[in-house]
Amino acid sequence: MSLASISILAGQGRDGGVEVVRRIDLVPGDTLAVVGPTGSGKSVLLSDIEQLAEGDTPSGRRILLNGRAPERSPLGLVATLSQRTNFVIDTNVATFVATHAACLDKPGEDWPNIVLGLANRLCGEPIRHDDPLQGLSGGQTRALMIADIALISDAPVILLDELENAGIDKHAAIAALADRGKIILTATHDPVLVLMSRRRVVMRGGAMVHLHERDAAETLWQERLRGLDEIFRNARETLRGGERLTLGGIL
Amino acid sequence: MKIITLAGPPSVGKTAIIAHAIRVLLAAGRKPAAVKFDTRSPVDAERLKRDFGIPTISGLSGYLCPDHYFVSNMEEAMDWGAHQEADVLFVETAGLCLRCAPHIEGIPAVTVVDCLGGFDVPTKMGPMLSCADLIVVTKGDLVSQAEREVFIHSLPRNAPRAEVLPVNGLTGTGVRAVLRWLDRQPEGANAASARLRHDMPASICSYCTGERRIGRVYQTGNVEKLDWKAAP
Ligand SMILES: Nc1nc2c(ncn2[C@@H]2O[C@H](COP(=O)(O)OP(=O)(O)OP(=O)(O)O)[C@@H](O)[C@H]2O)c(=O)[nH]1
Ligand SMILES: Nc1ncnc2c1ncn2[C@@H]1O[C@H](COP(=O)(O)OP(=O)(O)OP(=O)(O)O)[C@@H](O)[C@H]1O
Ligand SMILES: [Mg+2]
Numbered sequence: 005m006s007l008a009s010i011s012i013l014a015g016q017g018r019d020g021g022v023e024v025v026r027r028i029d030l031v032p033g034d035t036l037a038v039v040g041p042t043g044s045g046k047s048v049l050l051s052d053i054e055q056l057a058e059g060d061t062p063s064g065r066r067i068l069l070n071g072r073a074p075e076r077s078p079l080g081l082v083a084t085l086s087q088r089t090n091f092v093i094d095t096n097v098a099t100f101v102a103t104h105a106a107c108l109d110k111p112g113e114d115w116p117n118i119v120l121g122l123a124n125r126l127c128g129e130p131i132r133h134d135d136p137l138q139g140l141s142g143g144q145t146r147a148l149m150i151a152d153i154a155l156i157s158d159a160p161v162i163l164l165d166e167l168e169n170a171g172i173d174k175h176a177a178i179a180a181l182a183d184r185g186k187i188i189l190t191a192t193h194d195p196v197l198v199l200m201s202r203r204r205v206v207m208r209g210g211a212m213v214h215l216h217e218r219d220a221a222e223t224l225w226q227e228r229l230r231g232l233d234e235i236f237r238n239a240r241e242t243l244r245g246g247e248r249l250t251l252g253g254i255l
Numbered sequence: 256m257k258i259i260t261l262a263g264p265p266s267v268g269k270t271a272i273i274a275h276a277i278r279v280l281l282a283a284g285r286k287p288a289a290v291k292f293d294t295r296s297p298v299d300a301e302r303l304k305r306d307f308g309i310p311t312i313s314g315l316s317g318y319l320c321p322d323h324y325f326v327s328n329m330e331e332a333m334d335w336g337a338h339q340e341a342d343v344l345f346v347e348t349a350g351l352c353l354r355c356a357p358h359i360e361g362i363p364a365v366t367v368v369d370c371l372g373g374f375d376v377p378t379k380m381g382p383m384l385s386c387a388d389l390i391v392v393t394k395g396d397l398v399s400q401a402e403r404e405v406f407i408h409s410l411p412r413n414a415p416r417a418e419v420l421p422v423n424g425l426t427g428t429g430v431r432a433v434l435r436w437l438d439r440q441p442e443g444a445n446a447a448s449a450r451l452r453h454d455m456p457a458s459i460c461s462y463c464t465g466e467r468r469i470g471r472v473y474q475t476g477n478v479e480k481l482d483w484k485a486a487p
């Protein structure tokens with residue numbers, strides 16, 4: 005479906021008090037981080053979007069598509085990805101990617117090559133065409149799922165719930181999704197992921213209590229943290245590969 | 256009273272969906288009730304009664320075909336629901352056998368499938384899917400987005416009127432879309448004159464009456480043989 009905007013209209017928090025943030029509008033390419041302590045209502049907010057709440061969920065929120073209440077839940081509006089998702093089918097990477105593309109009537113292109121090209125930019129260990137899906141590492145699995153969602157899935161809205169320690173280049177992952185004109189919401193405790201989004205909504209007691217925009221100081225923080233994240237990932241890859249860390253890598 | 260039949264293979268999440276729906280309906284001041292047809296265990300109905308205090312009843316088919324047992328008791332089940340003054344009656348079937356579909360003309364029919372069974376499950380299922388008005392897909396939280404999309408695509412196209420809705424049976428996400436769908440469905444039909452959407456399998460052989468010896472000589476009644484002479 006063609007989606008020009010999605011809007012979140014306030015409801016109430018767990019104590020029944022109205023939400024401070026009254027409305028959030030998102031257009032293609034927008035990213036919104038959802039932050040707050042454990043139990044503050046991040047997953048519930050994502051779930052409201054997933055089921056296009058009409059004031060009929062515990063939060064009382066409403067979701068508008070293109071400025072209007074949707075008549076029916078359009079199938080295929082949102083794609084979701086969380087720490088818990090796994091591949092369950094028993095086939096190899098290339099066959100699987102080709103099957104997905106064929107299902108969505110996208111013949112012609114060499115989808116396995118295209119998707120693996122992106123996936124392999126997102127994670128350290130290269131994924132090969134004939135790797136069994138079940139044999140992929142956690143990082144490879146996440147990278148392949150993100151590349152597949154970015155390139156093949158038609159869903160215009162992406163919900164990422166706790167992608168934390170996925171072992172992938174999170175920055176490149178979010179950028180790849182946003183570049184395809186997706187609307188991305190990430191519920192996360194990870195400062196690197198939080199600052200990647202231009203805006204973030206702060207949850208407390210089930211309610212949306214602040215809507216922050218990343219400012220100049222936070223943009224500097226973002227660059228700094230991203231650099232640290234890269235150092236961290238490189239060290240992990242080096243150690244995991246049985247190599248030694250050298251002074252050159254840190255000075 | 257709205258009546259809704261739910262069918263689907265074992266453990267796909269039928270009771271989980273009913274439980275989430277009941278929670279939402281009770282919060283809205285409605286009066287749901289539930290009937291569960293099963294082969295031997297009354298746990299589903301007991302669980303709904305315990306968790307929500309609503310009227311429930313379970314019918315155990317024992318040695319009978321659970322689908323035949325279901326259809327033989329449907330009229331009474333609807334009378335029971337009316338007697339409880341329920342405004343929504345959930346009827347969950349055992350759904351063990353994929354040969355038939357316990358769905359009835361004029362009664363909103365839901366078939367539940369999960370994403371875990373593989374992509375050819377939909378083609379294996381036949382009438383239970385093709386007779387449904389609504390196909391609910393569960394356990395999407397356990398698989399990738401791509402697998403969900405391929406699975407939903409593989410649902411049979413010979414059910415043009417069936418809607419497809421994903422529901423997470425653990426969190427209840429999606430169950431409101433099912434209830435919105437139910438709001439658009441007609442009130443339950445008159446059971447005395449209603450018809451099954453698909454015929455039920457014939458089962459009138461010696462095993463239907465308790466025979467356990469498997470030899471040819473013990474087989475009587477409606478016995479069908481594979482064409483063994485043509486076998487390689
Ligand atoms: N992860 C996950 N688990 C689910 C989902 N839906 C149901 N389950 C789990 O699957 C198991 C079986 O669910 P039930 O609701 O009992 O399934 P059922 O279809 O009623 O089973 P029978 O009546 O025994 O045929 C339970 O442990 C549920 O919590 C889902 O969407 N995701
Ligand atoms: N607006 C609301 N109204 C009523 N209940 C709510 C609301 N928001 C959240 N809740 C309830 O609060 C609980 C915690 O919410 P949720 O799971 O979304 O937290 P979370 O921020 O995702 O936590 P975590 O970081 O641990 O994943 C849930 O049981 C949910 O039902
Ligand atoms: Mg959460």
Ligand SMILES: [Mg+2]
Nearest residue numbers: 269270299347
């Ligand atoms: Mg059950």
